[in-house]
Amino acid sequence: MPSGEYDPDAVEPRWQRRWVDEETYAYPDDDPVDPNTVFSIDTPPPTVSGSLHMGHLYGFTLQDFVARFERMNGGTTFFPFGYDDNGIASERLTEDELDIRHQDFERREFQAKCREVCADYEEQFTENVQALGVSVDWDHTYQTIEPRVQRVSQLSFVDLYDQGREYREKAPAIWCPECETAISQVETEDDEQDSHFHDIAFPVVRDEATGANGGDAAAEAADTADEAAETFTISTTRPELLPACVAVFVHPDDEENQQLVGESAEVPLFGHEVPIIADERVDMETGSGIVMCCTFGDQNDIEWYQVHDLDLRVAIDESGHMTAVAEEYEGLHSGEAREAIVADLDEAGALEERRAITHTVNVHERCGTSVEFLVTEQWYIQMLDKTDEYLDIGREMEWSPEKMFTRYEHWVEGLQWDWLISRQRSSGIPFPVWYCAECDEEIVAEKTDLPVDPLSDDPPVDACPACGHDEFVPEDDVLDTWATSSLTPLINAGWDWDAEAEEFTMEHPELYRFDLRPQGHDIISFWLFHTLVKCYEHTDEVPFEETMINGHVLDENREKMSKSVGNVVEPEAVLEEFPVDATRYWAAGTAVGDDFPFKEKDLRAGEKLIRKLWNASKLVESLAPEPFPAEPDDGDLRELDRWLLAELDSEIDRLTDLLENREFSKARDGLRSFFWNTFCDDYLEIAKQRDDDAAAYTLRTAHRRFLKLFAPLLAHVTEELWHDMYADAVEPNDAAGGATDSIHLTDWPEPLGVDADRDAGAAATAVVGVIRKYKSENQLPLNAELDAVEVYADVRGFEADITGVMHVADLTVHPDADAPVETVITGIDLDYATVGPKYGDQVGDIEAALAQDDYEIDGDELHVAGVTLLADEFSIEKTRQYRGDGELLEADDVVVIVNNDA
RNA sequence: GGGUUGGUAGUCUAGUCCGGUUAUGACACCUCCUUGACAUGGAGGAGGCCGGCGGUUCAAAUCCGCCCCAACCCA
Known part of the structure; x- marks a missing residue:
């Protein structure tokens, strides 16, 4: 049971450890997973040689919102993690770290050293990512240099070669004289x-x-x-x-x-x-x-x-x-x-x-x-002949946000070169190719032999199939790193060559096509594009259902962060000061795709929300202590309870739509204000007066649902509260029903379908609001006693709630009677949506006449400026004047008269 | 140089696709209030020529044209 103040410093690392140790987010490798409900994510693996920056934090957090939401709302979720250590960045890192030169080593030897050096960095990086609490399945990780990936990468080369999509040509190519x-x-x-x-x-x-x-x-x-x-x-x-x-x-x-x-x-x-x-x-x-x-x-x-x-x-x-x-x-x-x-x-x-x-x-x-x-001999993947097709497959994906598709479109339309995939470097994934020393015939490795390194391994033939010569020259170039990192969907799905069946297979065909590809907008043109092209050529299928494009993190002044300017915000410093959940709150703060600034204010707002959630939970616990009723007789619910649960139903519908559309900012703000204003300020305040089963049921039901709704966003605090308050109890809707289950494995709430008079509830809260305002304006404490209040609105069923929370001694409700007030017509409001199109440029004359009070009201109709407006074309603006005892309060459609001698 | 996106109170932002006269919310600011959790809380208030100019329209933050500023992508 939650008590005292929330302590994120203790709580958050505890859950992060448990999620990893207990394999909370593990993808069930052995059990069959329904391909129709599985939600699979393919993420671009980060280079691990650098430290975690705010862009990582932001990107991983957005991915995690989707993963956690889809896991609760849909089916099993596949959320893997990759380390990109196959590239010049890790090559350089290894040289610096060990003070060696790659030229001095045999290729396999140098790569072994690379992997040693990268292992330490990967461990550090893993810790940093786990400290963000993202719901990655840490049993499904890969490195882009590991043998399995080398095999996939070389298989890809061989397959495209067999398809005739690759060619070697001596032609002008872009050359770096420094890197040679x-x-x-x-x-x-x-x-x-x-x-x-x-x-x-x-x-x-x-x-x-x-x-x-x-x-x-x-x-x-x-x-x-x-x-x-x-x-x-x-x-x-x-x-x-x-x-x-x-x-x-x-x-x-x-x-x-x-x-x-x-x-x-x-x-x-x-x-x-x-x-x-x-x-x-x-x-x-x-x-x-x-x-x-x-x-x-x-x-x-x-x-x-x-x-x-x-x-x-x-x-x-x-x-x-x-x-x-x-x-x-x-x-x-x-x-x-x-x-x-x-x-x-x-x-x-x-x-x-x-x-x-x-x-x-x-x-x-x-x-x-x-x-x-320079004119050099290089390997190319043919692309220019298929740009129309590549545009079509880009169009087939859902883009969040939609506008990012134009970047892809312009990139593909502007392509000028086929993809040059050979690099004259000594580390990287080798081309599985030899050449006949006599006639230069290309000898490609057998798929079953992969991975191979031609520098150390023999070609698959003893004699050249073209000329019979028996000496071969190994290709010593390596593949462009994008040739490998463009295969992540295939790596994740376990793509491989089945020699017996003579076909490509997938260990997890249910994952492919992947449901989501999240990434930054800066890599649409190469990483995403190359991934689409390669996976499409291998599988005839677009590898992604949807791509979610995030923007870049800027500093507080909307400037790009740069080391030379000195405005870089380090995640480490942020996390020292704020809970991870607060950074998650911040990360949800803008429309996906827009660049957005680091905002300490948002972190503080996040902290406040976490605290509010914690404190409200404590109050729910004390107002509705265990054992609370699981299913009260429906007739027992009061109007107010039904109203809250019905409002919550709509909020669930709205929030679900927003999360499905990746509109995290609206989801966050909407849920926050509904929880804070409607639940805490309205319902909880009233419920303090209550001591009945209906209230206890309503409080607990709403609260449990709020925890779930907040769970994708505030992953840690909701987990802590869930375990404190509910994990022991059986979740009625949860088939798994596990007593110690994570909230993140429970089902997303469905609307309860409670009937309620929504208008009456709105009127009742309006009455409470107007009385609260009266007290505030009269500098009264909110618990000050009021002698008599008369309400002219239909708030039947809410009387006790109103008197209780506002401390009204004598409340009278007049559901049907008109308020005893005189109304004075102060003007006419036109309904422009109707009047505008109907009367066109006569509207100016109508307005002029109204301004001079030159009009006549005739029953439902209004005669003005020579025309007759019908009832639905205008409304009469009135002020109410009250001459009796007490004070007139009004809001929307409710009129309240307060009589207070105090 | 071309393209894309954005420019809305002091700050951040919703609304712009699909035009409707009171422009959303948060933070900061001011006033007041200890409600059975939260004063790190609650109630209220002030704050805007919606980047500029022109056009279309009865009506423009919203549609069209030009210009300015910023970021990104591509030359």
Whole structure:
């Protein structure tokens, strides 16, 4: 039985431990689960190398609201947890922690070290997440590097390869010279950087034959007169790419420079000649409007290379150093080469101007290094041919909130590259592929052998099936980490290859498709998208019924939290000061999808609500001590009791809808005010006067329901109260009926269907409210005795309640009689919804006439401004005047007269 | 540069899709009150040109156009 003050510091960790120890939220692996009622959640696994931040706290808490609600309201819930330790983040962490370099180890050896290092971090992370009280099933966890997941990941590769969805191609790819690996489009970001624009003079080389072909006298004159001196200017931020220059482009609408088209240009310092070509992709606004095309400066260069069949002149190598093409600059780093080339251009008189600018460059998001475009051999997953289908499967999901679908839509529509999945790194999940040393035939591992590492394992064949050669080269690239993290639904469902049946199977087919995928809005474009694509290709099914997109946590001033600004709020500090349930209250405080600020006020409000719930529970306990009646005779319930239970029924309906729609903020605020205002302030205050079975039953029934309704939100305090007050008793509606069951495993309340005169209840509470206000305004204590009160409203059945709580000595109810008051008409209110459309612009005249009291009331009708308004088109505004003894109080439809001599 | 979302009392927020004349609630603020749990409580009060300008309409926080500010996504 609850007593004293609520002590979250003691209570919350106790329940967190018990939930884990007793496996409260375990998914029943062995018992069959009804696929129609199971609720399965697939969460994006966090990187464990960092510590818990507010974004985690917020995200996990939202997931937990859904998990706890669905568990009570629906059926069995599957809520797993994953650790993403297959990536460069954990690779770097391991290197730092052990002071080693991954290059010095064999791949499997290094990965073993990674897992050792990550294990400690995972343990810490697990503790932190368990301290949030989220109802994860800790028996269902996975690491994205573990062998089982490696197998799933390689199976995925092999399946897509078999389907013909993957190909290996030597083509321009985005390359990070610092990390020395290819990367995909999503791993780059824009960075504002200081740079210089260099205006460089390019000499025109007139080809005699073509020059004469122009047949134009003026051109010929220019040709002969200025041949040596004729130059044009190219502006570039990357002069180190001069040796890679393969063409010069002019816009077809650029009349001024049109005469250059068809000629050749000589590249300064390097002396090779390149064609001058017209193409509408030239940006005429930038620099001189004439641009050079290099191998490769940007994506435009790649398009030009492909469309115009240009030469390949690779001047920068995989580590960012100059190649032999750069002649005397060979071996210099591209940055050094830039300075040297600029100096030499200047000396040669070819540098016309150099000015400082800032521009955006594409950098690798991990290391901030500007990316290059290199021609390398890489593996790709084909996507561009199916973007329409991928749009459709995105549309098939339910999006909470709906508006987030447009992000997905724009991302898919804007795709420019197939998905590059090979990475030149030494840790990660290996490609299960070898190549014939003779003919380069691709040899893919057998599904039954997976996982394999070609660096340590042998290929599945002794001789090349194409040419019979018996030597093989292992693929030493690893898979992009998203190639694995995009498989979490399949990992969770236990997807595998059944060699005997020769088909893919699932250990838990009932989980797939998953009911919910929660995640932040920042990863829609890659993580969610890639997951949809891969799971769809493997199963022909959209992997998720619904996706719930949460926003980002901002600081108190709505600024983005950042370490450099110093406005980062640490969960640890918050949890030291506030109960976990208070952070849960805060997390429910905004519409899902919106970014929202950290608000200490919300945490305090949460604390207050927890305390109110605790204190009200104590009062319920003392007003209706055990044993309380489980099922009183229906006729015994008083009007007030029926009214409360009926109101609670509607609240349950409303709340259930809101939670189903993931409208946590409205759910939270609605339930809070119903509990606080209607139950505590109205019903409980009145019930203090009561000492009967009906009241005891009503108090306990309502209270038990409130605990359940609050349980998804305030997980700890409701569990504590449930065990204090109810866990010993048998839950009549709970089939499990376990005496020690968690409240979180009980059934969500169904409406009781109690009949009640809702209007009478509303009138009665209005009467109480108006009397309370009278006392307040007259500075009377709320328990001050009132001599006589007359009520002109039908509050029959509530008399004792009103007299009891308001301490009225003599209450008279006039259910039908009009109040003994004079009414004075003070004006006319129009019903604009009817009058507006009906009378249109005559409304102005009607209003003007009403303002001047120029109207006539005729029975139910109103004559004004030449028109006749019907009864339902207007209402008469009156004030009541009372000339008798006592004081007139009124609210809504009730009139109360108080006579008090005191 | 393009797109998306948001801008409502001091602060946070509901309402905007589907227009209706008194714009919701909380926190903070002011006044009063010890009701059988809670003063960390209760009753009341004040506080708003609904980002700006224009348009549509009898009527606009709500629909349309332009602009400003912020965040995010994509170049």
